[in-house]
Amino acid sequence: MxxxxxxxxxxxxxxxxxxxxxxxxxxxxxxxxxxxxxxxxxxxxxxxxxxxxxxxxxxxxxxxxxxxxxxxxxxxxxxxxxxxxxxxxxxxxxxxxxxxxxxxxxxxESEYFGIPGLKEYSFSLKSINQARLIRIHIEKCFADYHYDPTPDKLTFVVGGAGFSGIELVGELADALPKLAEENNIPYERVKLYNVEAAPMILPGFDEELVKVAEHSLKSRGVNFLVGVPIIRVEPGKVHLKNGEIIETQTLVWTGGVRxxxxxxxxxxxxxxxxxxxxxxxxxxxxxxxxxxxxxxxxxxxxxxxxxxxxxxxxxxxxxxxxxxxxxxxxxxxxxxxxxxxxLGSVASLGRKDAIGKVGKSLKTKGWIAYRIKDMSQVRYLAKIGMIFK
Ligand code: NAD
The missing domain is CATH 3.50.50.100 (FAD/NAD(P)-binding domain)
Incomplete structure (x- = not known):
């Protein structure tokens, strides 16, 4: 049977x-x-x-x-x-x-490590529906700013600088200037933070490539706060272990999975x-x-x-x-x-940039790395029969 x-x-x-x-x-x-x-x-x-x-x-x-x-x-x-x-x-x-x-x-699922307020007052990025919520929320922050111009509306925080966090800040670093322009808001008013508990971003990844990523993202306005865990979140406030408080309407949590x-x-x-x-x-x-x-x-x-x-x-x-x-x-x-x-791993750093390793030791960066990541998506679509029937 x-x-x-x-x-x-x-x-x-x-x-x-x-x-x-x-x-x-x-x-x-x-x-x-x-x-x-x-x-x-x-x-x-x-x-x-x-x-x-x-x-x-x-x-x-x-x-x-x-x-x-x-x-x-x-x-x-x-x-x-x-x-x-x-x-x-x-x-x-x-x-x-x-x-x-x-x-x-x-x-x-997202891992919140029992951090008070984190699950309740952050966005996570585990599904298309959650991604849509983030996109619409960010657009609304810009639109609302005209009516109530408080800096927290233009302050965007990504918690965790693993591959997920870095790929997200890379995209945001490219997207936020365009949103600012569309909304006629000077980009200097926009702040983008990536907070990481470990002493470096992309902990454990190749140090030379991490430096490349850091340089690329910093040059596009990303502020890294490393070695400072998020310890508590309340509406509009992200508390860091060093006592600093970031006032923001937008925290996206990419600090780990379970x-x-x-x-x-x-x-x-x-x-x-x-x-x-x-x-x-x-x-x-x-x-x-x-x-x-x-x-x-x-x-x-x-x-x-x-x-x-x-x-x-x-x-x-x-x-x-x-x-x-x-x-x-x-x-x-x-x-x-x-x-x-x-086969290696590649992290995108926005629309045109990426870093990664092919196989065990070959390092790649820039547009070529970005194309390698794109090709892996194409290979997958072919595997599930969505390109060649
Ligand atoms: P992760 O666990 O790899 O990274 C989470 C990061 O958050 C860590 O660096 C951690 O130190 C930090 N963190 C934890 N608690 C914190 C706190 N309280 N405050 C600030 N920072 C804190 O999670 P991920 O990035 O979602 O990745 C999950 C897996 O998926 C990984 O294996 C990753 O390599 C993989 N991934 C791969 C790709 C790719 O290949 N392009 C993309 C995304 C994810």
Whole structure:
């Protein structure tokens, strides 16, 4: 009898799993059910561009109907509420699904580290809807300034200078001067801060490239406050550990991510940041019928002694491995251990600039780096069949 494979989440990991399993298996092998709370796939690696108004929602929202057209994949638009691993069931908002194999690819959530007021009084950048809120809010700040010209309206703060924070300030550094001009406000009145707790921006990244990024962003007006954690937030005020208070109407929090709460609530074994521990085939510890992939899981890189980062690149590779191992499990054949192929990482610094590493050691910067990042998006669109049908 065909096995029922339920995939939770149509992000990078879940969507790639569904598409590859559909390619490998025939209808008699399995029924593939993909559950997602929206009827579109979000290109979350481009959210910073949408938040700053450089891209429209439509540019980064791919209708699942187009991706799944002609595929033997049943799509259910619904919200996952809970997983009952003993009963092998998933509770959705409007129905209960049973499964033979479950793939949990529910992504990650913002980590607030228990900082008072942070969750309540900041924007996060984890979805297209949140990016839209940021974009509209920033535009409103400029528009409101004419009626009530207080400096906090033109003060923009990004908390955290990891890749997400740096990519966002890069876009804002390009977008804010245009907004100031459109609104007929002198740009000197606009302040853009990036606050980082660690002693440097992009902690742990190649120091030479970090200097390049810092120079590029500072030259476009970004004020870095490094070595100063945000310790408290209240409406209109961001409190730093050194006693400084930034008065602002806009704090975007990009200070870290944690696993999905649904995975924790289901009782899977997790590490302190809520990401599930998995075996070498990406199956939940003690549950051979449940694969947990993408940002929802935790895989150690034995070479560096640190976990693999929660990136789209790794999520896509996990999706491919998961599909192959689901197929092998259904057929009773040999499974493949998950061994990621690290292709490098590039951070954009606005519309025309970027820094990054290709492979393990090749450094790249400027327009070429920016194009490399663009090409990786194109490669992904081709992989999910959105370029060449
Ligand atoms: P992160 O955890 O990498 O960075 C968060 C930053 O916030 C850290 O530098 C941390 O020191 C800082 N921070 C934490 N608490 C703070 C506080 N109280 N005050 C001020 N700063 C504070 O998170 P991220 O940037 O969202 O990235 C998550 C993962 O996604 C990473 O692995 C990253 O490499 C990856 N990513 C990759 C890309 C890309 O490849 N282009 C883009 C975005 C994210």
């Amino acid at each position: 065909a096995k029922k494979v339920v995939i939770l989440g149509a992000g990078y990991a879940g969507l790639v799993t569904a598409l590859k399993l559909n390619k490998l298996a025939s209808a008699g092998d399995c029924e593939i059910i993909l559950v997602n709370k929206h009827d579109y796939h979000q290109m979350i690696t481009q959210l910073h561009e949408s938040a700053a108004g450089a891209k429209s929602d439509r540019d980064i929202r791919i209708p699942l109907a187009s991706v799944l057209k002609g595929k033997n994949i049943k799509f259910i638009k619904d919200t996952v509420e809970a997983i009952d691993k003993q009963a092998k069931q998933v509770k959705l908002k409007s129905q209960v699904l049973s499964y033979d194999y479950l793939v949990v690819s529910l992504g990650s 696993g999905s709460q649904i995975v924790i609530d289901a009782g899977f074994e997790t590490e302190p940041r809520g990401r599930a521990k998995v075996d070498e085939y990406l199956r939940a510890i003690g549950h051979e019928d449940v694969f947990i992939i993408g940002d929802s899981c935790f895989v150690m890189n034995e070479e560096t002694g640190r976990p693999y980062p929660p990136t789209a690149q790794i999520a896509i590779q996990m999706g491919e491995n998961c599909a192959a191992n689901l197929y092998a499990s259904i057929k009773g054949t040999q499974k493949e251990k998950f061994v990621p192929n690290l």
